[in-house]
Amino acid sequence: MNLSREQMLAEMGITPIWRLRESGAAAPADGAVDTPPPVETPAPVAVASETVPVAVDALEWPELAARVASCKACGLCEQRKQAVLGVGDRDPNWLFVGEGPGSEEDVAGEPFVGQAGQLLDNMLAALDLARGDKVYIGNAVKCRPPGNRTPEAAEMAACRPYLERQIALLRPKVIVLLGKAAVHALLHDDKSLASLRGRRFAYQGIPVVVTYHPAYLLRNLPEKAKAWEDLLFARRCLREAAAGK
Numbered sequence: 001m002n003l004s005r006e007q008m009l010a011e012m013g014i015t016p017i018w019r020l021r022e023s024g025a026a027a028p029a030d031g032a033v034d035t036p037p038p039v040e041t042p043a044p045v046a047v048a049s050e051t052v053p054v055a056v057d058a059l060e061w062p063e064l065a066a067r068v069a070s071c072k073a074c075g076l077c078e079q080r081k082q083a084v085l086g087v088g089d090r091d092p093n094w095l096f097v098g099e100g101p102g103s104e105e106d107v108a109g110e111p112f113v114g115q116a117g118q119l120l121d122n123m124l125a126a127l128d129l130a131r132g133d134k135v136y137i138g139n140a141v142k143c144r145p146p147g148n149r150t151p152e153a154a155e156m157a158a159c160r161p162y163l164e165r166q167i168a169l170l171r172p173k174v175i176v177l178l179g180k181a182a183v184h185a186l187l188h189d190d191k192s193l194a195s196l197r198g199r200r201f202a203y204q205g206i207p208v209v210v211t212y213h214p215a216y217l218l219r220n221l222p223e224k225a226k227a228w229e230d231l232l233f234a235r236r237c238l239r240e241a242a243a244g245k
């Protein structure tokens, strides 16, 4: 289905509040400033002690994919159909990190193929992006948590080396964390999303931006406008990073 930009924005529930300007920035309805605030690097906190460490620092994609496929570092391996590594361009500008595979992703072996994925695709399209084209999509944990529950801290800690290795291989220009689990996994921060939005964090020198998970947006439609604001903020961070600022 080919949607016009107007239709895509409408699909996201963000017209007529948000419109792309020629400069690429949007006019915030509440008069928020365009300039990104300074980079923040949150202090690391201790991770769960039950983590089974996986050593993947030196692995290239084929070995990394094989290790993820056969991983037994936590109990999530017991009920998965398959591990879901991630999908997309391995030379990306954008990396989106979600929580973990759901039932459809567990079957398909690809992140965000269900309803939340449809919304994510619409969000990408509204930015003139598409999965696989300078965009990579991954998750905090690679195996489906039973009943689609939130992954536990120990599970995210066990899976974190894979995410870290993916980021080291991908070297995206911006990372967008979708929801609290992704924030916990990468930034070790458990504060509310509302308090983390609109701030530019850094992971290994890469700007990191936080926004709501698409599944949350499906249940809380008015928050879509905020997610759109976050994506525009992420794009500004990306452009600044690309310009070496």
Ligand code: URA
Pocket: 098, 099, 100, 101, 102, 105, 110, 111, 112, 113, 114, 116, 117, 139, 215
């Ligand atoms: N939700 C996620 O966080 N990731 C997926 O891959 C699918 C749904």
